[in-house]
Structure formats: structure tokens, C-alpha cells
Amino acid sequence: MLPESLNRLEEKFRIYRSKLYATDETPKLIAPRASSDFVVLKPQNTQEVAEILKFANEMKIPVFVRGGGTGLSGGAVPISSGIVLSTERLKEIKIDEKNRFADCGAGVTLYELEKAAERHGLSFPPHPGAETATVGGMIATNAGGMRALKYGTIRNYVLCCEVVLADGSILEVGSRTLKNSTGYSLLHLFIGSEGTLGVITKATLKLFPSMRGSVGVVAAFESLEEAAEKSLELTKLLPLSLELVEDRAVKIGEEVTGKRWPGEGKAYIFAIFEDFEDSEMASDVLRMDVYVATKKELKDLMSIRGSIYEGIKDKIIEILDVCVPPAEVPKYIKMSSQIARKYGVDVITYGHAGDGNIHQHPLIYDGWEKSYFNFRDEIFNVALSLGGVISGEHGIGTVKKEEFRRYYAKQYELMKKIKNLMDPNGILNPGKIF
Amino acid sequence: MLPESLNRLEEKFRIYRSKLYATDETPKLIAPRASSDFVVLKPQNTQEVAEILKFANEMKIPVFVRGGGTGLSGGAVPISSGIVLSTERLKEIKIDEKNRFADCGAGVTLYELEKAAERHGLSFPPHPGAETATVGGMIATNAGGMRALKYGTIRNYVLCCEVVLADGSILEVGSRTLKNSTGYSLLHLFIGSEGTLGVITKATLKLFPSMRGSVGVVAAFESLEEAAEKSLELTKLLPLSLELVEDRAVKIGEEVTGKRWPGEGKAYIFAIFEDFEDSEMASDVLRMDVYVATKKELKDLMSIRGSIYEGIKDKIIEILDVCVPPAEVPKYIKMSSQIARKYGVDVITYGHAGDGNIHQHPLIYDGWEKSYFNFRDEIFNVALSLGGVISGEHGIGTVKKEEFRRYYAKQYELMKKIKNLMDPNGILNPGKIF
Numbered sequence: 001m002l003p004e005s006l007n008r009l010e011e012k013f014r015i016y017r018s019k020l021y022a023t024d025e026t027p028k029l030i031a032p033r034a035s036s037d038f039v040v041l042k043p044q045n046t047q048e049v050a051e052i053l054k055f056a057n058e059m060k061i062p063v064f065v066r067g068g069g070t071g072l073s074g075g076a077v078p079i080s081s082g083i084v085l086s087t088e089r090l091k092e093i094k095i096d097e098k099n100r101f102a103d104c105g106a107g108v109t110l111y112e113l114e115k116a117a118e119r120h121g122l123s124f125p126p127h128p129g130a131e132t133a134t135v136g137g138m139i140a141t142n143a144g145g146m147r148a149l150k151y152g153t154i155r156n157y158v159l160c161c162e163v164v165l166a167d168g169s170i171l172e173v174g175s176r177t178l179k180n181s182t183g184y185s186l187l188h189l190f191i192g193s194e195g196t197l198g199v200i201t202k203a204t205l206k207l208f209p210s211m212r213g214s215v216g217v218v219a220a221f222e223s224l225e226e227a228a229e230k231s232l233e234l235t236k237l238l239p240l241s242l243e244l245v246e247d248r249a250v251k252i253g254e255e256v257t258g259k260r261w262p263g264e265g266k267a268y269i270f271a272i273f274e275d276f277e278d279s280e281m282a283s284d285v286l287r288m289d290v291y292v293a294t295k296k297e298l299k300d301l302m303s304i305r306g307s308i309y310e311g312i313k314d315k316i317i318e319i320l321d322v323c324v325p326p327a328e329v330p331k332y333i334k335m336s337s338q339i340a341r342k343y344g345v346d347v348i349t350y351g352h353a354g355d356g357n358i359h360q361h362p363l364i365y366d367g368w369e370k371s372y373f374n375f376r377d378e379i380f381n382v383a384l385s386l387g388g389v390i391s392g393e394h395g396i397g398t399v400k401k402e403e404f405r406r407y408y409a410k411q412y413e414l415m416k417k418i419k420n421l422m423d424p425n426g427i428l429n430p431g432k433i434f
Numbered sequence: 435m436l437p438e439s440l441n442r443l444e445e446k447f448r449i450y451r452s453k454l455y456a457t458d459e460t461p462k463l464i465a466p467r468a469s470s471d472f473v474v475l476k477p478q479n480t481q482e483v484a485e486i487l488k489f490a491n492e493m494k495i496p497v498f499v500r501g502g503g504t505g506l507s508g509g510a511v512p513i514s515s516g517i518v519l520s521t522e523r524l525k526e527i528k529i530d531e532k533n534r535f536a537d538c539g540a541g542v543t544l545y546e547l548e549k550a551a552e553r554h555g556l557s558f559p560p561h562p563g564a565e566t567a568t569v570g571g572m573i574a575t576n577a578g579g580m581r582a583l584k585y586g587t588i589r590n591y592v593l594c595c596e597v598v599l600a601d602g603s604i605l606e607v608g609s610r611t612l613k614n615s616t617g618y619s620l621l622h623l624f625i626g627s628e629g630t631l632g633v634i635t636k637a638t639l640k641l642f643p644s645m646r647g648s649v650g651v652v653a654a655f656e657s658l659e660e661a662a663e664k665s666l667e668l669t670k671l672l673p674l675s676l677e678l679v680e681d682r683a684v685k686i687g688e689e690v691t692g693k694r695w696p697g698e699g700k701a702y703i704f705a706i707f708e709d710f711e712d713s714e715m716a717s718d719v720l721r722m723d724v725y726v727a728t729k730k731e732l733k734d735l736m737s738i739r740g741s742i743y744e745g746i747k748d749k750i751i752e753i754l755d756v757c758v759p760p761a762e763v764p765k766y767i768k769m770s771s772q773i774a775r776k777y778g779v780d781v782i783t784y785g786h787a788g789d790g791n792i793h794q795h796p797l798i799y800d801g802w803e804k805s806y807f808n809f810r811d812e813i814f815n816v817a818l819s820l821g822g823v824i825s826g827e828h829g830i831g832t833v834k835k836e837e838f839r840r841y842y843a844k845q846y847e848l849m850k851k852i853k854n855l856m857d858p859n860g861i862l863n864p865g866k867i868f
Contacts, residue, residue, distance in 0.1 A: 098666065098761035144613050153613055155622075156590060171844055177757040178789035179578050179587055179826035181626060182842060183867055184849045188589075188622030192615060209670050232532065236643050323611040327532035355612035392613035408616060410605055414856075415618045421855055422848075433617055 005059050006039065012051070016040035021084045024069045024076040025130070029364065030318040032074040032398040032431075037081040038064070044089045046162060046170060046201040053199065053427075054168025056083055062430045065195035067137025068109060070130035072319055073397025075141065075194050079431045087136045090201055095120045100207040101159065101176060106136025106200050113205070122207040125151050125240070128393070129306070136200040142192035144393030146241040146305070147272070149354040153393065155191050157206045163190055163198035166423040176204050189418070194395055195429035197422050214240060214272050215279040216293035216301050219286055220265030224337075224349060227267040228330040231353040233285050234271055235326060237278045242354025243270040243305065244329075249350040249361075252311035253304035261304055262291040269353070270301060308350060312361055316348075317368055318399065320360040320376070322383035323392025329353050335382045336360065343375040357392035380407065396433045404433065439493050440473065446485070450474035455518045458503045458510040459564070463798065464752040466508040466832040466865075471515040472498070478523045480596060480604060480635040487633065487861075488602030490517055496864045499629035501571025502543060504564035506753055507831025509575065509628050513865045521570045524635055529554045534641045535593065535610060540570025540634050547639070556641040559585050559674070562827070563740070570634040576626035578827030580675040580739070581706070583788040587827065589625050591640045597624055597632035600857040610638050623852070628829055629863035631856050648674060648706050649713040650727035650735050653720055654699030658771075658783060661701040662764040665787040667719050668705055669760060671712045676788025677704040677739065678763075683784040683795075686745035687738035695738055696725040703787070704735060742784060746795055750782075751802055752833065754794040754810070756817035757826025763787050769816045770794065777809040791826035814841065830867045838867065 009015065022034035043049045056063045062082030069076050078084050090105035093112060097120045102113060110124075111131035117124050128143035137143070139161065144153040151157075160174030174180060174187030190197055221227040227244050234242055245268045250261045261268070269286075273279045283290045293301055309319075324332045333349070340347045344365070351359035360379075362372070380390045380403055396404045405412050416434055420426075443449065456468035477483045490497045496516030503510050512518050524539035527546060531554045536547060544558075545565035551558050562577035571577070573595060578587040585591075594608030608614060608621030624631055655661040661678050668676055679702045684695045695702070703720075707713045717724045727735055743753075758766045767783070774781045778799070785793035794813075796806070814824045814837060830838045839846050850868055854860075 096759075096761070099759045100669075101759070142615055142619075144615070148613065152590065155619075156586065169844075171848070173845065175757075175823045176759045176821040177791075177823055177826065178760065179582065179757045179786075179791045180823050181576055181578070181755075181825040181827050181829045182823050182838060183830060183845060184627055184631075184852060185576075185589075185622050185625065186845060186848060188619050188625075191619065191622075193618055197618075209672065235534075238643065321615075323609075323613045325530075325533045325535070325610045326612065327530070352613075357611075357613045387610040389609045389611055389614050389616050391615040392611065393615050395615045396617055404616060410603075411607065411617065411620060414605070414620060417855055418618060418852065421851055 009041070009052070009055060013041050016042065021066060021086065022078065024071045024074065026072050026074045026399060027313060027316055027318045030399050032077045032079045034077050035079060035081050038078040038084050040084045040086055042086045042089050046164065049085065049164045049199055049201050050168045050170055052083065052085060053164050053166060056427050057167050057425055060425050060427060063427050064429055065140070065199050067106065067134035067140065068130060068132045070133045071137065071141060071397065072394045073399045075395055075397035075432050077398065079398065085199060087134060095122065097122065102205045102207055104135045104203055104205060106134060106202060108135045109133065110138065117207050121210055123210050124205065125208055125211070126154055126157060128154070135203050135205070139191055139200055139203055140193060140195050141395045144357065146243060146352060149242055149352065150238050150240050155188065158187065158191055159204045159206055161187060161190055161200050162202040163200050165198045166425065166428050192395070194397065194432050196419055196433055197428065212274055213276060214274065214298065215276050216298035217271045217273065217279050217282045218262050218291040218293065218301065219269045219288060220263035221267050222265065224267040225330055225333055227269050228333045228353060230286055231269050232327055232329065234269065234282060235354050237273065237281055237285065239271040239273050239278070239354065241272045241352070243350065244353035245270055245305065245350040246348055248348050249308045250304065253308040256307040256311040257303050259300040259304050261301065270305060312348065315363055316361040317364055317372055318362070319394065320379060321357065321391050321394040322379065322388050323355070323357040324383055324386045324388030326354065326356040328386040328388065329356055329358065332358065332382060332386055332388070336379050339375060339378045339382065343371055345375050356388070398432060401433060443475070443486070443489060447475050450476065455500060455520065456512065458505045458508065460506050460508045460833060461747060461750055461752045464833050466511045466513045468511050469513060469515050472512040472518050474518045474520055476520045476523050480598065483519065483598045483633055483635050484602045484604055486517065486519060487598050487600060490861050491601050491859055494859050494861060497861050498863055499574070499633050501540065501568035501574065502564065502566040504567045505571065505575060505831065506828045507833045509829055509831035509866055511832065513832065519633060521568060529556065531556070536639045536641055538569045538637055538639060540568060540636060542569045543567065544572065551641050555644055557644050558639065559642055559645070560588055560591060562588070569637050569639070573625055573634055573637055574627060574629050575829045578791060580677060580786060583676055583786065584672055584674050589622065592621065592625055593638045593640055595621060595624055595634050596636035597634050599632045600859065600862050626829070628831065628866050630853055630867055631862065646708055647710060648708060648732065649710050650732035651705045651707065651713050651716045652696050652725040652727065652735065653703045653722060654697035655701050656699065658701040658767055659764055661703050662767045662787060664720055665703050666761055666763065668703065668716060669788050671707065671715055671719060673705040673707045673712070673788065675706045675786070677784065678787035679704055679739065679784040680782055682782050683742045684738065687742040690741040690745040691737050693734040693738050695735065704739060746782065749797055750795040751798055751806055752796065753828065754813060755791065755825050755828040756814065756822050757789070757791040758817055758820045758822035760788065760790040762820040762822065763790055763792065766792065766816060766820055766822070770813050773809060773812045773816065777805055779809050790822070832866060835867060
């Protein structure tokens with residue numbers, strides 16, 4: 001139960017109790033159960049975040065930081081009695097056109113960031129799915145997404161952050177420079193720390209000149225394995241993104257959007273290039289005809305690809321998110337399909353083949369509770385045996401923490417020590433990662 | 435004095451006592467003084483590194499890790515009685531052509547890495563100056579260099595490392611994948627940690643397809659300030675590198691190499707583009723004629739640029755290495771020139787204008803000991819006031835540790851706690867950073 005002392009906060013902050021803050025986008029069957037005993041605070045600036053943390057630390061009250069609530073691993077769910085700290089009001093955004101930096105409050109959404117950059121003739125290349133994701137959330141989870149192939153995940157775009165530590169003190173990490181060699185990179189320690197080391201309140205992100213172009217290419221194949229084999233060759237052309245999509249996934253996206261995907265196959269490669277020349281070379285590299293999309297068509301393709309999750313999310317147990325070395329994708333697809341057949345699990349596959357980050361979507365089946373976690377463990381073991389990891393971009397959150405502890409015991413131990421050092425009372429997003 | 439117990443090591447390892455291991459490339463006037471009481475060990479594999487650290491940790495003997503000894507901040511100098519652990523025998527290298535990864539021992543040099551990549555039709559874009567720099571050293575210092583502008587510093591190329599911790603235990607950090615979202619990035623904690631958190635023994639680096647081309651462009655200006663103003667506009671074309679070079683620096687490079695630099699000016703922009711088109715656009719963007727170098731000429735330009743330090747190093751006090759937001763370069767150049775005039779310090783400037791990392795070389799003058807550090811402090815304060823940092827790529831080592839402590843007190847404190855957590859006996863590169 002939340003302590004009486006919460007009254008002290010009520011004098012200063014409006015306290016919300018909306019159940020909308022109890023969940024994120026994690027598929028229901030695997031999502032953690034929210035506590036029925038949490039309050040929501042919406043600080044308006046860094047000072048208020050600092051006050052809340054100072055108070056929570058003194059009182060040893062758990063603080064669950066929340067950005068856009070678009071996470072897929074239960075990271076934002078308040079799983080015990082405590083405070084949900086929503087960054088939604090940290091909204092200031094300033095585009096520094098000359099430096100091509102965006103100075104953002106943690107609550108700025110991906111959509112707002114993209115629009116602001118565009119107004120200044122600039123762009124923010126990565127695109128981690130949900131446009132309601134926030135800057136703070138994308139950094140705290142080191143979000144990836146489709147366009148992480150050429151220029152990397154969010155990690156590569158963050159120059160500095162303002163963070164509030166567990167005791168309420170405010171720290172700047174990183175700098176507004178493109179290079180920095182002043183001691184350990186505390187910045188990179190916070191990137192991907194899932195709200196467990198501090199609350200990100202501001203960040204400076206690197207922008208790019210407007211993309212010179214983006215040309216979509218679609219190639220159809222007889223099987224997912226064949227598409228996977230071919231996709232590796234295409235990476236030589238350094239596309240912005242390189243997706244592998246099963247036909248069933250395409251059909252779901254078509255249904256949701258009412259739009260049409262080109263070609264007929266069991267599986268597709270969908271690549272985006274910066275230059276038209278490269279898109280032409282794609283045909284040579286693949287030694288086959290490819291469909292080159294017009295600008296308008298590319299929008300439709302993106303929209304179909306982006307809508308698959310919406311159409312599928314109520315039918316699946318979860319989204320697997322393993323990442324393997326790119327050259328191992330064909331083998332991974334083959335081996336994981338065998339495991340799926342063995343367990344009788346029907347899996348719909350699409351994902352970022354170019355960087356080896358494959359999303360597999362096991363459909364709900366009767367009695368799944370009995371065999372699913374064995375199936376999943378076998379999948380994880382295949383990924384690990386190929387040099388892969390159990391999460392490429394969705395993070396550990398609550399949904400993979402047992403496996404994380406098991407498979408990464410040594411690293412876990414050191415991470416836990418760092419966690420204890422920086423949050424001795426364990427108030428920051430407890431029950432996540434660890 | 436080194437303890438008698440060193441005999442225990444002598445049973446297993448050959449012990450070297452060469453004075454060649456007492457210095458690195460730090461300019462003499464500012465370099466730390468080496469102890470006269472150190473021994474050199476050259477382990478042949480990770481297991482041997484682990485044995486040495488276990489022993490040193492038990493005996494509380496300082497261990498100074500050494501790569502190519504090309505550092506510029508005193509990072510590799512054994513400043514107290516102890517062991518110099520040279521990684522020079524950790525030489526295995528395997529190019530994984532399909533994944534475009536290089537699996538390297540820490541002692542592989544930049545030159546060896548580049549040649550190995552080339553043999554497989556691949557490339558390693560960044561180029562931190564000295565080709566005798568080692569993979570381990572480049573990672574431990576997060577080396578930058580000329581070609582860090584488009585694709586970033588070494589940090590962006592490291593996928594995983596094997597490290598030996600202070601107690602001799604072996605840890606894998608990162609993974610052989612392009613994405614990884616499994617807990618805190620311990621990998622990035624080791625990158626740039628200057629040998630103070632662990633010894634890097636192996637690393638997997640990301641390679642690129644062979645550069646499609648590299649086209650050099652030179653533009654001459656009447657002043658350094660003017661060149662600085664113009665260089666910012668050129669960054670929109672995303673060159674691989676964008677250098678600002680004072681004519682005096684060019685002349686020194688010409689003398690060393692016997693080669694000729696094109697154009698007549700007080701200062702030059704020297705940019706390298708991947709595409710010929712972009713090099714043509716450079717002229718439009720600058721609204722002036724530029725010199726476009728043939729492939730052979732570009733080699734000469736690189737050679738002149740790369741030889742300046744050789745010709746200048748005995749005449750300078752040190753290399754300043756501040757990094758400011760790119761748009762602040764003109765202001766920084768102006769303000770720092772004023773300070774130099776005030777102190778009567780003659781400074782030769784060249785550096786990576788595109789990413790805001792300016793190298794200034796104060797020439798030795800009579801009585802420099804009396805005023806130089808005040809001059810330097812004013813320079814650092816200007817950089818900090820513009821949102822910059824005191825080191826962009828050379829690191830803290832011994833030469834900036836007092837300033838680091840002073841200017842970055844809060845970050846310093848947290849870093850020191852992490853250091854104490856991971857190396858409680860303080861054996862790893864003591865006296866560096868902290």
C-alpha cells in the first residue's frame with residue numbers, strides 16, 4: 001500500500017489515478033500484471049522530476065517512469081504499489097539548424113520530433129515503429145526499428161542527456177558535440193537502461209540533412225528461407241532498411257490499411273535505398289526483377305508494413321525479438337521453423353533481416369501455457385548458438401528477465417552491482433531487467 | 435619497488451625491461467614521467483592476461499596496459515612501479531566476409547586491420563592517425579580521427595569485446611550482432627575507459643563494403659576564420675572527412691613529405707567525399723572554385739596532412755583537442771586566437787572542423803611553464819562556454835586529469851565510484867583519468 005506520506009506530494013502535484021497508465025503495448029498474454037495501487041504524476045520540468053525522486057527515495061517508494069507507453073516488454077508497467085512518473089509534459093523542443101541538433105524534452109514524441117526536423121529541412125532517420133514513442137522512452141530502450149540498418153539504432157543519435165538520479169540530483173551526461181573523450185561514457189550507460197538508473201528529462205539528438213530520396217524496392221520469393229538468403233547480398237548496397245516479410249503478414253497489413261502490396265510470393269524482401277542508382281543495382285545483385293516503388297507507392301508500402309502489428313496483436317502470444325549476426329539469418333529462420341513445427345506453434349515472421357533482428361509472432365494456441373516457454377527457450381538457444389542475443393531492440397523489461405539472468409549470468413552480476421551503486425534503495429523501475 | 439613476488443611471474447613469463455615502453459607519443463614537455471621501476475610482460479593469449487591480472491590484483495601491483503603506444507595524453511606511460519602489459523602478441527585476425535565483421539586480437543594494428551579488410555573487398559572507414567595504433571588501444575581511447583565525421587568514432591564500429599577484469603575474470607561485453615538490447619551496455623562502458631576498468635583482449639569490429647570512391651576537395655581562404663565559417667556549410671553534403679588546415683601546417687607537411695599542396699591561401703578546407711557528385715556540389719555550396727584531386731593527388735594530400743605532426747612534434751608544448759558544437763567552430767577559432775594573442779602564444783591550428791574537434795598546437799616559448807597553464811585554462815573555458823568538451827578524441831590520460839576533475843566534478847564522482855566498484859584495489863592504469 002502506498003504510504004500516507006503521499007499527501008506531502010499532493011500539496012504540490014496533482015495526482016492522477018487513470019488506469020490508462022497500467023499497461024503498455026506488450027501482448028496481453030505475456031504482459032506483467034499491473035498493481036492496483038499506483039498513482040500517476042506528470043511533472044512539468046526537471047526540477048519537479050527531481051523533487052519527486054528525492055521524495056520517493058527518502059520514502060523508498062517505487063517509481064515507474066513512463067514515456068509513450070509503446071514498449072513491448074512490460075518496461076513501463078507499474079508492477080507494484082508506487083508512482084508512475086509520466087514524462088508527457090516535458091515537451092519543449094528546439095531545432096538547432098546550424099548544428100543539426102534537436103534539443104528535446106523527454107516527452108516529445110517521435111512524430112513531433114520528425115515534424116519539427118522537417119520544418120527546418122532536416123530529418124531524423126531511425127524509425128522505431130510507433131510515432132507516439134517519446135524521446136525519453138526511445139533512449140531508455142535504445143530503440144531500433146526499420147531504419148536502423150545504415151545509421152544505427154537510437155544510441156548513434158544521442159549526443160547528451162539530462163538525467164535525474166535516484167536521489168533527485170541532476171546530471172548531464174554526454175555533450176552537445178560530435179566527439180567526446182572525457183572519461184567513461186555515462187551517456188551510453190543510461191541509453192538502454194530501461195528506467196532503472198535514472199530518469200531522462202532532456203536529450204540532444206543528432207539530425208541529418210533531409211534524406212536525398214528514399215526509393216522502395218520489393219522482391220517476391222517462393223519461401224522465407226530463399227528471401228533470407230538473398231537479403232544478405234543486398235546489404236552490400238547499404239540500404240536504409242531491409243525487411244523480410246512473410247506473405248501472411250503482408251495480407252494482414254493489406255486488410256488493416258485497404259492498400260495493395262505488389263508481387264506474388266510466399267515471402268518478400270522490402271528494402272529502402274537513399275539513391276535511385278542503388279535501387280537499380282538491387283535487381284542486378286538479386287539477379288531477378290524487382291518492383292521499384294514510386295514515392296506514393298512507398299508510402300503505401302510503409303503503411304502496410306507499419307500496420308501489421310495492429311492487425312496481429314490480439315492473436316499472438318508475444319513478439320520474439322532475437323538478433324543474430326546478419327549472415328546467420330537464413331540458418332536461424334530454418335532452425336527456428338523446425339522448432340516451431342516440433343512444438344506445433346504457428347509463427348508469423350517479419351522483421352529487420354538486414355541487421356539480423358527477426359521478429360517472430362507465435363499465434364495463440366490451446367494450452368500454450370504448457371509448452372510455449374519450452375519452445376521459446378529452444379528458440380533463444382538457437383539464437384545464442386549462432387552468436388545472437390535474446391533481444392535486439394525490445395529490451396528485457398519483465399518479459400525476458402528470467403532468461404536474461406540465466407543466459408547472461410556474468411554480465412547480469414556486474415550490471416546488478418552498477419544498479420545497486422546508482423540506486424541503492426531500488427526505487428527506479430523495480431522488477432525490470434533484474 | 436616491485437615486490438620479490440614478481441619471481442612467481444618469472445617462472446611462467448619472460449620479463450622484459452626495455453625503456454621503449456616508458457613513453458607514448460605525448461609531446462615531451464607535458465608527458466608524465468615514467469617510473470624507472472617497471473617490467474614488461476607480453477602475454478600470448480587471454481588466459482595469460484587473466485593470470486597476470488589475477489596475480490597483480492592479489493599483490494596489488496599496478497598494471498599499465500599498452501597497445502601501440504601512439505596515445506597523446508600519457509595514457510600508456512607506467513608512472514609508478516609496476517607491470518606494463520603489452521598486447522602486442524594478441525595478433526589473431528579473422529575477417530568474417532559474409533557478416534562484414536573483423537574478429538581481432540587487441541594487438542592487431544590499424545594497418546593490419548585495413549589490409550586484412552581490403553583483401554576481402556571490405557574497408558574500415560575511421561582512421562585515427564597512426565597506423566601502428568592497435569585495436570585494443572583504439573577502443574580503450576574511443577579513437578576518432580579524420581574519417582569520424584560521416585560514420586562516427588571507433589565507438590560506432592565496435593560490436594563486442596572480450597575483457598579481462600581486475601580480478602582476472604574474463605567477460606564478454608556486447609555481441610556479434612548489429613543490434614543488442616540485453617541490459618546495460620557494458621561494452622560502451624569499456625570503450626574509452628583508457629585501461630582503467632579492464633584489459634581488452636579481443637574485439638569484433640564492423641566493416642563496410644569498399645568505399646565506392648573517395649574524392650578529395652581543397653579550397654583556399656584568406657584566413658582561418660573564413661575557412662571555418664565556410665566549412666560548416668559543406669557538412670550538409672555529409673563528407674567522409676572535413677579538415678581545416680592552416681597554411682603553416684601545410685608547409686610543414688610539405689617539407690616532411692616533399693609533396694605539393696594545391697592552391698595559395700592562409701588556410702584550407704580539405705574534404706573527402708564518397709561520391710564524385712558531392713565533390714562537384716562542394717563548389718556550388720562554397721560559391722567558389724575548388725580543387726578536385728585525382729586519386730593519386732588525394733594520396734599525396736593525405737600524406738601531407740598525415741605528416742604534419744611528425745614535423746611539428748618537437749616544437750610544440752602539446753596538442754589541444756577541444757571539441758565544440760560544429761556551428762561554434764568559427765567563434766571558437768576567433769576567441770581562442772584572441773586568448774593566444776593575449777598570452778603571446780603562437781598556435782598552429784589544424785583539425786577536424788566538420789565535427790568541431792580542433793587541434794591547436796601551441797609552439798614552445800621561453801618561460802612557457804609560467805603562463806601556459808593559465809592560457810590553457812582560458813582556452814578550455816571558452817570551449818566549455820560554447821557547449822564543448824576539453825577532449826574530443828585524445829582522452830584524459832594524465833595530461834588533463836586535474837582539469838577533468840575540476841570541470842566535470844559531478845560526472846567524475848560517479849565515474850570514480852564505478853572505477854572503485856570494478857577495480858577495488860586500483861591496479862588498472864592507476865593515475866590515469868583519475
